[in-house]
Amino acid sequence: MCLLISLKMVIRKGFNGSPHRENKFMARVLVIEDDDHIWKIIQYKLKSENHEPIWANDGLKAMKILEEIKPDLIISDIMVPYMDGIQILKEIRSKEELKDIPVIMLTSKSQEKDVIHGLKMGAQDYITKPFSPAELILRVNKALKLV
Amino acid sequence: MRRAILPALPGQRNGHTFHLQDIRFFKMKPPIFWELISSQDVEKPFLDFDSKQVFSPLYRHFGEDPIVTGLIFTVLVFIGVTVYLILYVIYLRIKSNLYQKKKARKFAVWEQNILPLIGSEVEIPSLIIETIKKRDYELFAEFIAPYLKDTKGDFLMRSIDVLRKVGVMEWERHQLKHSKLTWRRALAVQRLGEFRDQDNVTDLIHALNDEEPIISLNAAGALLKIGDNKLLKKVISVLLKNEHLTEELFAEILLNYESPIDLDYLLNKEVEKYPALARLKVINFIEHYNREEGTTRSIEIIKKSKKAIRILLDDENLPDEVFEEILLKYKNPEELEHILSQKVEKFPKDSMNKIIDYIGYLNRLEGVPILIDLLGKSKNDEQTICLIKALGNLGSEEALPLLVDYLKSGHPAIRAQSAQALGTLKDETTLEPLSRLLEDKDYWCRYYAASSIFQMGDKGREFLQSFCDLTQDPFARDMITQFLYKPQ
Numbered sequence: 001m002c003l004l005i006s007l008k009m010v011i012r013k014g015f016n017g018s019p020h021r022e023n024k025f026m027a028r029v030l031v032i033e034d035d036d037h038i039w040k041i042i043q044y045k046l047k048s049e050n051h052e053p054i055w056a057n058d059g060l061k062a063m064k065i066l067e068e069i070k071p072d073l074i075i076s077d078i079m080v081p082y083m084d085g086i087q088i089l090k091e092i093r094s095k096e097e098l099k100d101i102p103v104i105m106l107t108s109k110s111q112e113k114d115v116i117h118g119l120k121m122g123a124q125d126y127i128t129k130p131f132s133p134a135e136l137i138l139r140v141n142k143a144l145k146l147v
Numbered sequence: 148m149r150r151a152i153l154p155a156l157p158g159q160r161n162g163h164t165f166h167l168q169d170i171r172f173f174k175m176k177p178p179i180f181w182e183l184i185s186s187q188d189v190e191k192p193f194l195d196f197d198s199k200q201v202f203s204p205l206y207r208h209f210g211e212d213p214i215v216t217g218l219i220f221t222v223l224v225f226i227g228v229t230v231y232l233i234l235y236v237i238y239l240r241i242k243s244n245l246y247q248k249k250k251a252r253k254f255a256v257w258e259q260n261i262l263p264l265i266g267s268e269v270e271i272p273s274l275i276i277e278t279i280k281k282r283d284y285e286l287f288a289e290f291i292a293p294y295l296k297d298t299k300g301d302f303l304m305r306s307i308d309v310l311r312k313v314g315v316m317e318w319e320r321h322q323l324k325h326s327k328l329t330w331r332r333a334l335a336v337q338r339l340g341e342f343r344d345q346d347n348v349t350d351l352i353h354a355l356n357d358e359e360p361i362i363s364l365n366a367a368g369a370l371l372k373i374g375d376n377k378l379l380k381k382v383i384s385v386l387l388k389n390e391h392l393t394e395e396l397f398a399e400i401l402l403n404y405e406s407p408i409d410l411d412y413l414l415n416k417e418v419e420k421y422p423a424l425a426r427l428k429v430i431n432f433i434e435h436y437n438r439e440e441g442t443t444r445s446i447e448i449i450k451k452s453k454k455a456i457r458i459l460l461d462d463e464n465l466p467d468e469v470f471e472e473i474l475l476k477y478k479n480p481e482e483l484e485h486i487l488s489q490k491v492e493k494f495p496k497d498s499m500n501k502i503i504d505y506i507g508y509l510n511r512l513e514g515v516p517i518l519i520d521l522l523g524k525s526k527n528d529e530q531t532i533c534l535i536k537a538l539g540n541l542g543s544e545e546a547l548p549l550l551v552d553y554l555k556s557g558h559p560a561i562r563a564q565s566a567q568a569l570g571t572l573k574d575e576t577t578l579e580p581l582s583r584l585l586e587d588k589d590y591w592c593r594y595y596a597a598s599s600i601f602q603m604g605d606k607g608r609e610f611l612q613s614f615c616d617l618t619q620d621p622f623a624r625d626m627i628t629q630f631l632y633k634p635q
Contacts, residue, residue, distance in 0.1 A: 035297070037293040037294050037297070038297055040258060040294070041266065041294060041298060044262055044263045044266045045266055048266065129297040130296070130298050130299040130303075131297065131298060131299065131300075132298065132299050132301060132303075133266055133298060133301075134300055134302070135300060
């Protein structure tokens with residue numbers, strides 16, 4: 001317990017210079033990803049850049065979220081339950097209020113064909129797994145025209 | 148003086164008052180102890196009770212039957228063992244729950260605190276490293292491995308640094324070398340692959356030659372995760388000699404490779420170097436890529452795989468099973484025609500006949516000249532039959548004179564096959580040569596001749612009717628009647 005407290009203290013100290021202190025978010029990013037671990041990495045990375053991440057772990061949840069809020073950017077895995085990334089992209093592009101949202105496709109190496117299809121459907125960019133979180137953030141900022 | 152009052156045992160009149168100091172009697176030598184408890188000083192020996200009275204209810208019911216006593220004993224043992232097992236399961240459950248809770252608690256703390264640190268540029272405090280190092284490096288390995296599976300770049304490099312400092316790398320290498328449990332060694336191999344640290348390469352190469360396929364094949368996958376093209380070549384050279392390697396496994400292992408694969412190496416150098424079956428495995432891997440049809444990469448790969456197949460087919464020592472496998476997998480007419488035009492003498496007749504048959508069904512007129520050429524040269528009856536059949540399926544008029552010639556063959560099957568092939572051409576000039584076969588000794592020659600003439604429509608039927616009226620051969624008349632008057 002003692003060690004745990006000291007560990008938390010050290011971490012707080014380590015975070016003194018991080019951008020988490022600011023409350024105002026730069027952009028709202030919807031992440032459609034069924035892998036919990038990838039979501040966490042993207043989440044921390046987006047937070048570190050002061051973006052607001054929102055998580056949908058399947059296609060239907062993503063569509064439900066999109067009915068309520070309009071994110072500034074969507075990062076979508078191709079293989080997600082219920083509706084795949086391509087279907088989601090198709091839905092987004094067919095809706096007047098959502099069609100301008102930039103989409104970055106996140107995909108595994110063997111889904112190259114889907115990526116090409118996705119790009120044809122109007123995806124902004126794509127990134128293949130394994131991915132570098134730093135590179136992802138660069139692409140996010142580029143898609144948001146922050147760089 | 149403290150006293151203990153023993154409860155009255157069955158068969159004992161009253162509770163016996165027993166001094167704790169009397170316990171020293173038990174430490175005495177047996178004769179002294181028994182003398183004392185039988186002496187007048189001890190009012191009534193407390194051990195003196197009748198076992199029959201203690202278990203009196205049982206005795207009343209069952210008497211002293213040894214079988215019944217044995218049964219009772221067995222039941223009691225069974226109940227005892229069951230109770231023990233239930234308690235043991237409960238103990239394991241509690242232990243597992245506690246471990247899971249501990250794990251979840253730790254993982255939550257690490258997720259909240261260590262992951263952002265690894266992902267940021269902030270230096271990870273040594274206190275954190277020391278805390279994990281002292282207590283939880285095994286748990287930490289379990290925690291971090293899933294995050295590394297799909298990440299690379301700075302995040303991966305910083306994670307590797309933490310894993311090294313914490314001692315996880317060393318621990319996993321130790322497990323790989325010294326653990327007696329195969330599954331633990333396999334887990335260590337997988338984790339070392341996920342960690343993608345160059346320092347692990349030596350140990351993984353050693354594991355590549357392990358007797359256990361689960362270790363050796365996982366080591367190959369792990370090495371490909373870590374390595375570059377140079378390592379890929381080394382892994383493939385060892386892997387292709389592994390008798391447990393299947394095509395699917397090979398493709399799966401190669402897909403672990405994260406850098407662009409040097410296909411030229413795989414297709415040219417490796418293909419020439421390794422045994423035919425192994426070479427086919429390389430090509431099958433490329434076939435695996437071919438599923439991604441339409442991409443620039445897949446088109447490039449398909450082109451290269453064709454080249455590789457050519458290299459394979461040009462091998463004079465290519466084993467039959469490999470040849471068969473090529474036929475089954477690569478039903479590419481151009482390739483097959485290439486085989487027919489180049490290799491007809493070298494390969495097993497059965498395999499060649501399969502190609503000829505297949506080309507016949509492809510309806511590719513480009514194949515006709517090759518088949519005609521082969522038919523002209525053919526000295527083997529079985530192959531001749533196959534060629535005639537294929538030409539018949541293709542329905543090529545170019546083959547007509549040759550097919551008419553084969554109606555005069557000495558082999559009944561060749562004559563019959565030629566008659567059948569001519570039926571597909573429906574050429575009236577063949578009526579006369581076919582009619583000669585209506586009086587053939589062989590049933591199938593008569594049958595196919597009648598069938599082919601019958602297929603020529605009204606003219607064919609009229610021809611059959613007039614032939615039937617003229618012929619003296621009862622067998623020919625019988626066959627024609629079958630066709631002319633068969634129920635429609």
